[in-house]
Amino acid sequence: SLFGLPGQEAHERVLLATDEQTGLKAILAVHSTARGPAFGGCRVWAYDNELAALNDALRLSQGMSLKNALADLPFGGGKAVIIKPAGTFDRPALFAAFGRAVESLQGAYITAEDVGTTTADMRGMQAQTRYVSGIPREGAFGGDPSPKTAWGVFVSIQAGVRLHLGRESLQGVRVALQGLGAVGWHLAEFLHKAGAQLVVADVDAAKVARAQAELGAQALGVLDILSADVDVLAPCALGASLNAQTIPTLRAQLVAGAANNQLATTEDGDTLQRRGICYLPDYLVNAGGIISVAREYRNEGEESAVMAEVSRIGDRVAELLDRVKREDSTPARVADAWARAKLVKPA
Template sequence: MTPAPTDPPAPSGVFAHAEVEGFEQVAFCHHGPSGLRAIVAIHSTALGPALGGTRFRPYATEADAVADVCRLARGMTYKHAVSGLDAGGGKAVILGDPRTLRSEALVRAYARFIDGLGGRYLTAEDVGTTQADMDLIRTETPHVTGVSEGLGGSGDPSPATAWGVACALQALADRLFDGELAHRHVVVSGVGKVGAALVDHLVAAGARVTVADVDPGAVEAVRARHPGVGVADAATAHTVACDVFSPCALGAVLSARTIPALRCAAVCGSANNQLEVPADGVRLVDAGVLYAPDFVVNAGGVINIAEERHPSGVPYDRARAWDRVAGIATTLGRVLDRAAADGTTPAEAADRLAEERIAALAPVARLRTATPGGGTALP
């Protein structure tokens, strides 16, 4: 007698985490000898292999790491889709403090873990990892992007990300400030590699700039190049009266607590997941603040990296890549026009544009039987 089918056991532990719902794959790695603990989240390969950076940072709990990597991976799906890239959404995290845990053995072990995913996930530099890490990963696997130009890559993606934010800010200036950034006040909260490069663009455009960062050294490095910039406290930078608030550090800066304190006409920055919850998009509209969706604005790095995988196979070319990054201004315009036409928020409009592209190409995705590395694609 054939046994009666039974329901699968209910998920528990990290497998029960709500964030993993709808993901194609969430892979965990533990390598005892090097101390490596890593998670790779592949949200979607409908548009191509999942592409996203590797974060290296300590987390209070493993559940926090799962939540972070999944939120980031899902955001990459939408970022690639709305930007017109042929890439899926993925992200990775290495758990621990890179200042004390990073080693050649750990990075190589992580690279072998990526290689075992068969090309379904392509990694890149992110918070806590470096271009040197990407170059070392390349020695173990081809499934890495943003390696140094000497290895045929595009190098550090931060300058391209900053250029994309600058182009988005110019698009906002065209709508709000008669096309001029000169003499407009922009508060840049977070002056790491992207934020600091953005300040360079803003100063060159004649904007008045105020900077903030939890790291005093980062602020001083910017002021050494631009003595005229103002300085605000990182905890209250969002309350400074300005034309544009530009969050360029970690996410969830826009919330029910912070939005009422904003004193700006627009928000446009490079940080991921700036809205703490989706309802914050409505709160911004109600507050009269124009929001440039983060995954539209900060796509410059992945657009630049995508040029390493140009369909024609031509070598990476920086001028060609940065011309494409400048298209962020056009994409943002489409998003804001769609929001106005639909009577919705910019965040919702950006989501819809991304989802429509994914849905339109889903039948094509089902025809793909494998990614470049041989792993099965699951659209």
């Protein structure tokens, strides 16, 4: 449906924004403003077709509603995607046009970084709109959210390893990382420091070589990383990596990573559970970045307060696994119900 995902509630608003001069084709999806203005990043991607872009925007914005609710943020869920123009294009002009589209929603949607966008893109938009975050500030925290996202995933892995694998430390725990980008690289560093053994894959060979040299990581091909013989799998590339084809090949006992929309379908979460694999829902564990840009947007607190708030994601993982036991359900289903119950204005 153009109005929402099959079987899910409709989006409040979806704006298709175009600008002939710059080649902008953007989809700004506002899933829910029940908790407050919809907050979520902007992705730039070369989609196969426009429907694929719409589907991505709808899936991502719904995920933001759940993510912001579980993180107890006073924001709803939204997301934007810009279909990457073919060939060379004037990037500042493209983002200026996108900024005007964000402004036209008059605060119903607030944007920030995602895959394919940078702090420079966000800064460049400030002339067009104030509904933008993730911009480095002199003498205050803010800017690139990816280290905070990585920290949230790290504390989630720590909690999952303790509660599902029964191991008190990450020393010697084998972790496979799919994707060594903005989040994946920081996560790899945190894991390496904690004594984990890394197995990594990225389509960018230079990133893999760097992880081998600096973090003692073992390299695997992109087609082999999901079935690596490891304790933990951390998908940190793009979505839908956990599907009917890949799940039977997994050897990890715990899955926790930064990538949005890792499960192709809800039923894939059931299959993981049947295989004894503990899947920590992406929108629970990867909320560190939105916590950072949300605090920055509200001009609240300091770096240490942001980190403390991000660290609480580990406590939520423990609560989730406790609920899963009590309700005899799966992490994906419990997290979904838990988040949806919070899709109301915070007290």
